[in-house]
Amino acid sequence: MSDPTLLVLASLAEGDKHGYAMMLDIETFAGVKLGPGTLYGAITRLEQQGWIRPVSSTDRRRPYTITPSGRGYLQEQLAGLSQVVRTGLARLKHA
């Protein structure tokens, strides 16, 4: 899975994080190192969709939190993916 929007949502599902924390977390759990431009492109889009929102902070490192609609979207996407994964694995087993 390399869709940056899903990776960001998956990262925020654990708790609020700022940009650099998200970058490290994604690298840890998905093995994907997002570039700064790609990461903030995804954050921009997710915020515009209403799936994440910034948490008020005085620091330049502004944290983001996942919204309920973002959580729903992530759940829906992951369910679809897991269905694909289960089917694929089952077929590999019987092949």
Added chain:
Amino acid sequence: MTRLAKWMMRLYPAAWRARYGDELDALLADSGADARAVADLFRRGLQMRFSTGSFLKLAVVLGGVGLLLGAGLSFLLPNEFTSKATLQITSAPISEGMTQAYPGFSLNERIQQMVMVVLSRSSLYGIITDPALQLYSDERGSKPSEDVIEEIRGNTHVDFVALPGGRGRRASAFNITFTYPDRVKAQRTVSAMVDSFERFQQLSQQRPVITRWNNPAAILEVRDAASFPSAPFYPKRAIVMLCGFLAGLLLAGLVRLVLRTGFVARRFFLVAIVLGLTGLAVVAVADRFDVLPYHYRSVATLRLRGGNAGQVPVLTADVLSRTSLSTVINDPRLQLYREQLRTLPLEDVIQMMKKDLSVKRVGNMQGPIFNVTFDYPDRYKALMTVNAIMNDFEEANSRLFPSASATVPLPTPSVLEVLDQPSLPVTPSSPDRVKMALAGCFCGIAASVVIAIMRNRWKPQTNVPLDAVNG
């Protein structure tokens, strides 16, 4: 590298930077910036720039950039000046008897005859090498004289001008123009050409018919001297370029079939365009170094003045006979079909030459008019071969259709006047800066249309309307 990364942030729209700039700056401070991060910021910044903002804004910006580039480019190109002279040829008062003696010889034909002589290779070579003019000195040092002659011919134009003639006379006028980077030289060259016209006029009035062969029944005239092929006849250069582009696309398709995942699969459109352009570039380089198997065509137009249509096939059969063609093939000055002669018998090479050589009737005006064309990979040899074939036609005409008395129609007596002396150009005729700037503007607007179409294809990760971000 961090400084470069921060500079890349300028690629992002101002509204986006106002909202996310500080955060991105803090991220770069924490994570550091390597070359990959810089490239990522550059790519996403461009995508953001092209995927936000209105089409109108983009068109204005790119149109303005194109306008500036076009105008700037026009100032980099050297100025060229065009000098012009107007000449008039008037028929002398003709008595009734004379009119019947010289039927149908129009003044325009007379001008064409003069132009052919004045713009002939030998005449132009004389002008180019005139030490008083010093034309094309750089080109003469680096190019064969045939190429320089073609260049001066390309920069010289003769246009007919409608003028009323006097009572009992006919008149026809024409402009001769020459374009050159040096305005004084342009004027002097036109003067030299006008002198050539006057000299030819004087000579032809003294000696109306000049022919190498005595007393042929019909005079073989060269209406158009053998052309020097500057562009290949086949395959067409544009088609070869297109083939190069299509080969690149095909290669991209094959790579896509083999590599079903990864960068090629994700960015197939981009890969196809890059490989297509690479194919185009490879063909362009091969073209530049004359590696491609081009064939060049030289054409000459001949007229058998006073002859009849039946004579042309007889002459053609003689000129294209095996004996005649084998002489041309074995001519040590031409060196035709060297490779083929090593492996094939002469008879086969003659058949090959017959396929490359053609004689075709194209009209009839005071005698049959016909074209002689020859296709060959070497453009100089193509030209020289057509000249050799023309000589063979002259020789055959004199040998096969001899006549005891010459029945050559003399040209109508005429007077050549210079109506306008060669002008000294003040303003450059090229480059046309306004046109170039407008062309640049047009290209910019066209690019904005292409980008607008591409936006829907790219679907970048940062495709977000900024008003929504700000809202």
